[in-house]
Amino acid sequence: MKKALSIFMMLILMIGALAACGPKEEENTGSEGNGEKTEDASKPEKLVVWEDKDKSGWLEKVAADFEKEHGVKIEFKEVEMATKMKEQLRLDGPAGTGPDIITLPHDQIGELAVQGHIAELNVSDDVKSTFSESSINAQSFDGKLYGLPKSAETPVFIYNKALMTEVPATMEDLYEFAKANTKDGKYGFLALWDNFYFAHAPIGGNGGYVFGEKDGALNPQDLGLNNEGAVKGTEYIQKWYAEKLFPNGIIGENGGSAMDGLFNEGNVASVMNGPWAFGGMKDAGIDFGVAPFPKFADGTPMKTFMGVKGWHVSSYSKNQEWAVKFLEYITNDENAKYRFEQTSEVPTNVALVDDPAIAENEGAKAVALQTQDAVPMPNIPEMGEVWAPMASALQTVVTGKAQPQEALDSAVKQIEQNIQQNHAK
Structure with a gap:
């Protein structure tokens, strides 16, 4: 009896070993049939972006490019930035009907950060170095980054x-x-x-x-x-x-x-x-x-005092990681230049100061150069x-x-x- 039991146990162990060595079912590893890594399975169907009044035209192309590249639709609408944006976020955010991304003048950052309406951003130093130091400082509050610069203006x-x-x-x-x-x-x-x-x-x-x-x-x-x-x-x-x-x-x-x-x-x-x-x-x-x-x-x-408009992620967004990804995309040198060409608002991307689009535009170049000596208006x-x-x-x-x-x-x-x-x- 003991011998039969011993043989039975050996068979069980052998079957287990063979199963471990055999082919497994495909796990959700984020890979497609071509062997390339796909993006996070938590990728949203869409992101909602609020842009300033009369300024959203440029987003049609950039949103389409992002959707083609990442498979995420960008839905955007216009909300007057200086006075209505933050008030609308306060209402729509907690109600679950707000945006993933908003735009603000930087002197409103401190107020909304303290109240918990916008999220801290975690981006690499390479991303931060895309912009002038003063404009990144303007997007920061209490030592934390809350936005990526969109444009700057100064007298x-x-x-x-x-x-x-x-x-x-x-x-x-x-x-x-x-x-x-x-x-x-x-x-x-x-x-x-x-x-x-x-x-x-x-x-x-x-x-x-x-x-x-x-x-x-x-x-x-x-x-x-x-x-x-x-x-x-x-x-x-x-x-x-x-x-x-x-x-x-x-x-x-x-x-x-x-x-x-x-x-x-x-x-x-x-x-x-x-x-x-x-x-x-x-x-x-x-x-x-x-x-x-x-x-x-x-x-x-x-x-001179400098005002910096920026892009921010709503703290109510359920897609904050993808919202940050979109912020990095729309503020890269290529898209920042395209936005300038469509809106005439001067970006703070350091690589664009010498780009002909800005260098050959007398007004834009003057603003870009003056911002290097300007002081961001305190945002606390x-x-x-x-x-x-x-x-x-x-x-x-x-x-x-x-x-x-x-x-x-x-x-x-x-x-x-x-x-x-x-x-x-």
């Missing part, structure tokens, strides 16, 4: 070629040109320096800053808006108004339209303005040139407490009601109080 130096034959070499030269060419309702140079968005250029260029950094993140407890550099920059601004190189009409809410009117009527040789103004200048028939800002005589640049929620006090301070200075140090000290005190009251943790 540049725009001049009427009939009134200014070449760009002044320095800001000091521009000041002398303005003194010599401001009379009888004509002006050599105009800027909206009672508006902190524009005033940051001379303030930052002289050493002022909004928030310092701590451990790679903006520190709202470190305000540099009334330091020595900020005062020096504000004194520089004060000088232009005190010497009546700027008219009273470009102060306050209507300053922008007043300045645009003067330039488009041919009464101003040069202005500080952004690419959003190019269309009106063309329509007015002005033969204008565009350049990055002259530097100060000591070589320090005008540190506390930045919302800065604008009104700084506008008030600058307007009291340029109207002669206060001196720079006094006005900036008052602004910083108000900002600190607002941050403590509204953002205390």
Whole structure:
């Protein structure tokens, strides 16, 4: 009996061994019959993308190319970016009817990240190096990356070629040109320096800053808006108004339209303005040139504020890995260039600065070059407490009601109080 049992056990072991060596059923290894690895079985049927109003035309080709390459359909629709995009995400995201991908101005990133509406992105250093360092910084919050750059804009130096034959070499030269060419309702140079968005250029260029950094993140407890550099920059601004190189009409809410009117009527040789103004200048028939800002005589640049539009993944998306894959695809050099050609919005891909599409476009090249010296507008929620006090301070200075140090000290005190009251943790 023992012998029979022993033989039976040996047969069982042999059968098991043969089964282990025999052919197995095909496992889901992600391979097709051609031996090539297929993409993740969790690949979605489609991704939903929200693009800005009147900007989605370029996506038709790129979406079709992505679907052909990856088998994922891209469904896109337009939502006004600056004010409606984030509000719509807050409603549709939790309801399960929102997009996988949205686009935002970078100064909204901090707010939406804190509230949990957008997801942190994990991409390689090779992907990050596609873009300028400043634009990647703009897409980051609290040391984490939340988007990939789509385009950037920043104020540049725009001049009427009939009134200014070449760009002044320095800001000091521009000041002398303005003194010599401001009379009888004509002006050599105009800027909206009672508006902190524009005033940051001379303030930052002289050493002022909004928030310092701590451990790679903006520190709202470190305000540099009334330091020595900020005062020096504000004194520089004060000088232009005190010497009546700027008219009273470009102060306050209507300053922008007043300045645009003067330039488009041919009464101003040069202005500080952004690419959003190019269309009106063309329509007015002005033969204008565009350049990055002259530097100060000591070589320090005008540190304009930069706005970066980016692509972001909704934290409510069930397809975040594929959403990131699509972000990397639409922001590669080829597709970023194609989008620029369709929308005229300047990408931050470093390889495109010298591409003929941008290098031979005077306005785009000027924006691309100026962004290299620009400072991304702080994207932390506390930045919302800065604008009104700084506008008030600058307007009291340029109207002669206060001196720079006094006005900036008052602004910083108000900002600190607002941050403590509204953002205390």
